[in-house]
Amino acid sequence: MTSSVRSTVRALFQAAVDQVKRDGLVPAIPDSIPVERPKRPEHGDYATNVALALAKSAGKQPRALAEMIVERLRAAGGADLAEVSVAGPGFINLRLSDGFWQRRLLDILAADGRWGQGEPRQSPRILVEYLSANPTGPLHFAHGRHAAVGDSLTRLLRFAGYDVLREYYINDAGNQVAMLALSVWARYMEAAKGEDWTGVIVPEVAFPEGGYRGDYIRELGLELLDHEAGRFVGADPPADMEPIKQFAISRCMDMIRNTLVKFDVTFDVWQSERALHDSGEVSSTLAALEQAGFIDRRDNAVWLKTTVLWGDDKDRVVQKSDGLPTYLLADIAYHRKKIERGFDELCDIWGADHHGHVPRMQAALKALGHDPNRLSVLLIQMVSLLRDGKPVAMGKREGEFITLDEVIDEIGRDATRFFYLMRRHDTPLEFDLELAKRQSMDNPVYYAQYAHARCASLLRRATELEAPRLPPTAELFARLNLPEEIALLRRLSDFPDFVDDAAAAREPHRLVSFIGDLAGEFQSYYTRLQKVHGDSVLPQERQRVGNWRETWDWQKTAARLHWVEAIRQVLETALGLLGVSAPAVMKRIGGEGEEAS
RNA sequence: GCGCCCGUAGCUCAAUUGGAUAGAGCAUCGGCCUUCGAAGCCGAGGGCUGGGGGUUCGAUUCCCUCCGGGCGCGCCA
Incomplete structure (x- = not known):
């Protein structure tokens, strides 16, 4: 099993500090002694600033106090302690013997390829929700960063011993997927035009305003025509768009899943937003919020009092005047359910442009009687694609984005994942395709x-x-x-x-x-x-x-x-x-x- | 206007949650192949950490204030 050298060293420091306290030289000591690895090798293998921190309350000079601790450290001794010294304003530096480090190799080899793995811990149980791209088209290159960060984070957390579940929230309800269905239907009509469908003259229909214009929509329209012939032909969209919507969503999710397989990204649970509506969890959440007294009804709409709950600058609508729940309400229901499922920490990975959503969700958790801090949100900054230092030209028209598939195909999975992870998630990333592809020392x-x-x-x-x-x-x-x-x-x-x-x-x-x-x-x-x-x-x-x-x-x-x-x-x-x-x-x-x- | 994030070497970024002389890679310049893989190694130059104030033994890190950038501020998601 893996052992932590730092905790071994911390125990050494702790014992010495305890002794100083027993000798009546300091009134109180911290629970955990801060231990760090100095940047400069001359400062030894490990260092602590505990004497600096304690000096004031002990009424002693930091260096003098450090000397007292060092004295006891030396007394406790041990063959592994090669050197202990006081340095600078009162740091205690410690050097371990070569023999100590050489023997660590026994531990590393005994771990049998699992060196670094943490002991399993019972808590916190963490649910990491990430990517959750709308099922309205293929993943594009900015999604790649979410996928890479989320997947590596969950691998890291699991390796460190945490109990982690990876979840994808499918936004299969609401306006966006309705627009998806309309767009596919319009392309279907386009493909049907001029053909003879049992004597019916196929009318020309306008492509919907703000519709999805990618080529894949055209392909879905054709496919729909192949499978369903003239079933949906008409001047207006069919009254029941459900079959088209389901078809389009399921095809889009197929595209997304295929890309994720190629990217080696796996989810444990795929949570459908629509299922939350269908099961009544969305409406019961509204009831719960109302019961808690944080709901206002005015202007024909239903509002969550986020100003009271969390100092938001305005209250937020959870149910529109047309009686339909907003995205926010469904999301609240989703997070409520996550907590009910027994997770201690909800870790969401969102695009930085959603940061305004964070306090609202925390307000909602508070309204439901939960600690808002159980939600932690990692905001991912934008990715700009470069080629030889110059921005990749992206079509202004909707639908002309570079897909994640294209990036992976061009530079390979390894380089793609590595590049997405080179920067901290909250700083913008410049992704240079040529550099990532180059097989040379600057890569x-x-x-x-x-x-x-x-x-x-x-x-x-x-x-x-x-x-x-x-x-x-x-x-x-x-x-x-x-x-x-x-x-x-x-x-x-x-x-x-x-x-x-x-x-x-x-x-x-x-x-x-x-x-x-x-x-x-x-x-x-x-x-x-x-x-x-x-x-x-x-x-x-x-x-x-x-x-x-x-x-x-x-x-x-x-x-x-x-x-x-x-x-x-x-x-x-x-x-x-x-x-x-x-x-x-x-x-x-x-x-x-x-x-x- | 209000809120959140970010300003660090010419460029892209680190800095162990407040530590000691702020570090890497690329780029520039100069060295190293009679082969354990040169897709490599060694060295050099390059900084008032955007500016100013504050908190303390000590600030890139925390607080305030300007300057400059990004993103939000819907009965969209």
Whole structure:
């Protein structure tokens, strides 16, 4: 099982601080000692500012107090404590022994590819709702960011031990899908025009104002005509649009689902908005809001008193004067149901343009007697597509957007997912298609995958050379004593804490930096081992002469192979959390850049 | 006008939830292939963190105020 070095260190600090308190030197101590990894290696492996925080209440100089803590830290001792010191205004820096870090490799290998995984935790149970794109057409490139962030976030949360459900809310009720049906019907009529349908002259109909104009609508119109012949032909849309609507929605959802399969994004539950209406949950929610006393009836409409509940600037309509519920009411019903289903935290991922919706939903939860903070909303900023630094021309007319399918087809799933996750979700993203496609060192996806492939390659070569594989032991790992090797061991050891932090912050994009750092450190080591240390993991060709098998240090090689395997596993795990593959071999696609020489 | 988000190297972005000398990648310049994968490595230059004030041992981070950008402010979803 995964262990956290940080909590081990925290316990050391805690014990020393407890002792200081028992000795009557400070009045009170914090529940949890803050422990951080200093940016600068000179500051040791871990540091705490606890003396700075306690100095005032203890009436002591921070450095003096730090010295007292350090004294007790040293007394408690332990062979793993290589160095403890007071620095700067009163930080306590702590360095662990090489042996400690070398032994972590035993833990990492024992985790058997699951290093970093958190202990399962009972709470909070989290429902992550994301994407929830309207079933009115294919996913476009901006949806890709939602899909990538939501999917990686849920992978990360699950890996960190949370109980998570992934849900897609299908907006299959209301105006948008009504317009979808009308648009499809109009295209159907267009296709039927001029044909002889049992003697009926097919009239020309105008395409609806604000209708969906994508080519897929035309195709759906044709398909409808194939299946249903002249059933819906007429000057006006049929009184019962339901069959057309259902047909169109189901086709659009097929398109969306197919794209998601290609993108390797999975949902556990597909919740239909319409089902909430049909089951009466929407109307019962209105009743509940009214019973709670937060409903106003005026101007023929029904209002939720969000101004009273949550300091909104105006109340919001939940039922229109035509008697139909608004989207807001259905959404409130949906969130109410989520809580009733037993989720502690509702994590929604919305487009940043919906941010005005957040306080209203929180107001509604409050009205229903729930803690508004159980809803957390991640707002995703917009994506702009670039090609070689220039914006991709997008048609002004509706329907001419670049689809997610097109992006994936052009640059591949790995690069697409990686690029969507390179930035924090609340900052706008510039997505450069040419850069993502480029198979060179300025492309961070290939850089990371290349590092993994190099590890795999080394392990492959080791097998070809029949390098002896020795069982992992602390004695064997004592051979990993280069500064670069210890540094990599630190980073691998840090992975569980890193996962924990990224999950707690709901920030999957942090994995991108972790991967970049880990890959970079390994690539650097790989070259430096040879250039600076004049060494290599495996005997190279020029060294394989004479009785090389007898003279080569196979112990060190065996230790390094374990270490390389650990690096490979963590890279694979971290890439997996992003939904990016970890190839054992990098193959060049296309031979365009070949030199003519 | 009101509300939310964002201003960090030439460009794109980090910065461990208030920590120590603000870091990467790209771009620019200069080095490294008698092959464990050069899709790589090493080095250099580049900053008043938009401006100003405040809170404290300490601010890119928190508060106020300007400046500049994005997005909202429907009986649409």
